[in-house]
Amino acid sequence: MKKALLLILSIVLMAGMFSSAALAQDSVSVMAVWGGQELDAFMKMVEPFEKATGIEVQYEGTRDLPTLVTTRLEAGNPPDIVALTGVGMMKQLAEEGDLVNLSNVLDMDRMNKEYSQTWIDLGTYNEDLYGMYISADVKSLVWYNPKEFAAKGYEVPETWDELKALQEEMIANGDTPWSIGLESGAASGWPGTDWIEDIMLRTTDPEVYDQWVNHEIPWTDARVKRAFEIFGEIAKDPEYTYGAPTAVLATNFGDAPNALFTDPPQAMMHRQASFITSFIRDNNPGLVAGEDYDFFPFPEIDEEYGTPVLGAASMFGMMNDTSAARAFMRYVSTAGAQSIFVSELGKLGVNKNINPNVYPDDLTRQMAAMLREAPTFRFDGSDSMPGAVGSGAFWQGILDYVSGQDLDGVLEYIESISQDTYNQ
Amino acid sequence: MFKKMNFTKIIINVFIIAFMFIWILPTIGLLVTSFRPASEVSSTGWWTVLNSPLKFTQFTIENYQQVLNQGGMAYAFRNSFIIAIFGTALPVLVAAFAAFGLAKLQFRGRAVVYTIIVGLLVVPLQLTFIPVLKIxxxxxxxxxxVGVWLAHTGYGLPFAVFMLHNFFSSLPDDLFEAAYIDGASIWTSFYKLALPLSVPAIASLVIFQFLWVWNDLLVALIYLGGFQEVAPLTVKLSSLVGSYGQNWHLLTSAAFISMVVPLIIFFALQRYFVRGILAGSVKG
Structure with a gap:
């Protein structure tokens, strides 16, 4: 019997030795939230790199990136490269000294030539570059069905007054202007934060927007309150938004644009970021970009502030200074690498040398132009705030407000959480 | 009297069937959804197929094809088996030794040792990630x-020891005394008496532990990482979904694919399972 036990133990040990992952080779580990097509596009992007250098790229994907990165950091084996989820995360990691200063890794002369100052600034903390951007999404977009617009004689609005007139015209015709969906599992509420951010950018200075994101003005500020009120006028009123407020709270953000393509359409317009096209295509096969669905920029509200662009972007940070990780960062900073990534996904490039021909359709080219020509660009505010506010109290506040709670109470609640969080 | 008995029986059966139905309803919904195209999943609920259940054109196996055809599925299955088999065998083996010792051997402080082990049941495993990962x-x-086997062994032991201890305690002491008089060593009475008698308890423990290890995502993600060479099925399937939650309709079919193995285990060990839960509660 003891022999049998020994046998079992030795089998266990042997199996263990064979199974140890072969990490010894020259390799670089990358951690990101991407899955599905995003992961395929990433692998396609690094394929030429692997072939040319012989360095193996080991991808680790998880939807719960911040937790995993924190755990690995504490334990002492962080991934070589991490796809940072936002400026907030980048600043936090850089402050704790967990990110490698990229100014010493990348050729900064080339970076300054190929990247606009906006993207360099957004990746910089304390005058050192920590985040390198590879693609962007534009958020200030209103989606509509051009065939319906043409059939009913609706015209694309450029100002808030034109939008208001259009809304009244739609209501008079028996149409519902907007479709909004705030449900997104544990992240429910975030589509509303994009509305508030877009409205903020159009009703105040970009500097005030930055102050708001950095909590230098309180949530109870009149300008923040006004943004919520403008959003509430639309999202809480069943005349303006399909099924408001119940359907707004219960509809998944990915399903919300479907209301534009039912027969007859349940709603006429939908404000959402550029990535929503993949949901529109998957949920409504056969629709053609530019013919069946199209976008216009979220109209200006106060003339003096124009139409700034709100966006989000993907960026890499470097956590271990190895030669393979350096080579990887240099490779993905090139227009060639990013062209592969953005063309696969319909995302927008940030490197100036990317040829517009790599984009899959005209719609994407128009978005890229909008991003390039934007007088002002601002990063998604909730992504830049500390987690407890940007992906906690702000989301909750949106849901509470839409479900009918008093606005002052909602703003005071977010403010109280902010005071606890930012002062740490 | 007879009639009344019958009446209560009917009531009980109706209740049981109703509860079973409520219990299984979400799973049926999941199964139906896994055969529907993405565009319909996003626009109508799964129950709409009940309007015309025989219209087979509304169903598709595309979701299953997409999940199975992506690269590395064979890898993921293999990894899941490697992790789950040893992640089940090790803790059950160690727990059987430990529980036998704690239940049937006389030594000082065994109550304290047993209390400490069972007390570990309340320690949340998230608490252990960072220190264990450092080691x-x-x-x-x-x-x-090896690392993930040891982790699963550690996390599984308190419950396994607790369950087997209760079972071993219920075996009559006379039996072991008789064996001792006949000249059996401790090892022989464990191997020849205790183990064969506790097959039902061990079988249900194996089911519990196997299900837990097979379905585990977090422990594997922390200790193994998401690299293709070592990632189990759960990690692989979670990467089907995009960062904004795209492709979630694929998760329905993925859930059924990963469910197949636990179902086989459960049905294979089912007759032990029922006896195991009853184990020690009644004599008969």
Whole structure:
């Protein structure tokens, strides 16, 4: 019997030795939230790199990136490269000294030539570059069905007054202007934060927007309150938004644009970021970009502030200074690498040398132009705030407000959480 | 009297069937959804197929094809088996030794040892990630199967010891005394008496532990990482979904694919399972 036990133990040990992952080779580990097509596009992007250098790229994907990165950091084996989820995360990691200063890794002369100052600034903390951007999404977009617009004689609005007139015209015709969906599992509420951010950018200075994101003005500020009120006028009123407020709270953000393509359409317009096209295509096969669905920029509200662009972007940070990780960062900073990534996904490039021909359709080219020509660009505010506010109290506040709670109470609640969080 | 009995029986049966139905309803919904195209999943609920259940054109196996055809599925299945088989065998083996010792051997402080082990049941495993991972890094165990087996053994032991201890305690002491008089060593009475008698308890423990290890995502993600060479099925399937939650309709079919193995285990061990839960509660 003891022999049998020994046998079992030795089998266990042997199996263990064979199974140890072969990490010894020259390799670089990358951690990101991407899955599905995003992961395929990433692998396609690094394929030429692997072939040319012989360095193996080991991808680790998880939807719960911040937790995993924190755990690995504490334990002492962080991934070589991490796809940072936002400026907030980048600043936090850089402050704790967990990110490698990229100014010493990348050729900064080339970076300054190929990247606009906006993207360099957004990746910089304390005058050192920590985040390198590879693609962007534009958020200030209103989606509509051009065939319906043409059939009913609706015209694309450029100002808030034109939008208001259009809304009244739609209501008079028996149409519902907007479709909004705030449900997104544990992240429910975030589509509303994009509305508030877009409205903020159009009703105040970009500097005030930055102050708001950095909590230098309180949530109870009149300008923040006004943004919520403008959003509430639309999202809480069943005349303006399909099924408001119940359907707004219960509809998944990915399903919300479907209301534009039912027969007859349940709603006429939908404000959402550029990535929503993949949901529109998957949920409504056969629709053609530019013919069946199209976008216009979220109209200006106060003339003096124009139409700034709100966006989000993907960026890499470097956590271990190895030669393979350096080579990887240099490779993905090139227009060639990013062209592969953005063309696969319909995302927008940030490197100036990317040829517009790599984009899959005209719609994407128009978005890229909008991003390039934007007088002002601002990063998604909730992504830049500390987690407890940007992906906690702000989301909750949106849901509470839409479900009918008093606005002052909602703003005071977010403010109280902010005071606890930012002062740490 | 007879009629009344019958009446209560009917009531009980109706209740049981109703509860079973409520219990299984979400699973049926999941199954139906896994055969529907993405565009319909996003626009109508699964129950709409009940309007015309025989219209087979509304169903598709595309979701299953997409999940199975992506690269590395064979890898993921293999990894899941490697992790689950040893992650089940090790803790059950160790727990059987420990529980037998704690239940049938006389030594000082065994009540204290048993209390400490059972007390570990309330320690949340998230608490252990960072310190254990630090030790693993020092020993080069992170990213290896041995590391994740040891982790699952550690996390599974308190419950396993608790369950087997209760079962061994219910075996009559006379039996072991008789064996001792006949000249059996402790090892023989464990191997020849206790183990064969506790097959039902061990079988249900194996089911519990196997299900837990097979379905585990977090422990594997922390100690193994998401690399293709070592990632189990759960990690692989979670990467089907995009960062904004795209492709979630694929998760329905993925859930059924990963459910197949536990179902086989459960049905294979089912007759032990029922006896195991009853184990020690009644004599008969």
């Amino acid at each position: 693993y890094n020092a020993l080069n165990l992170s990213g290896t199967f």
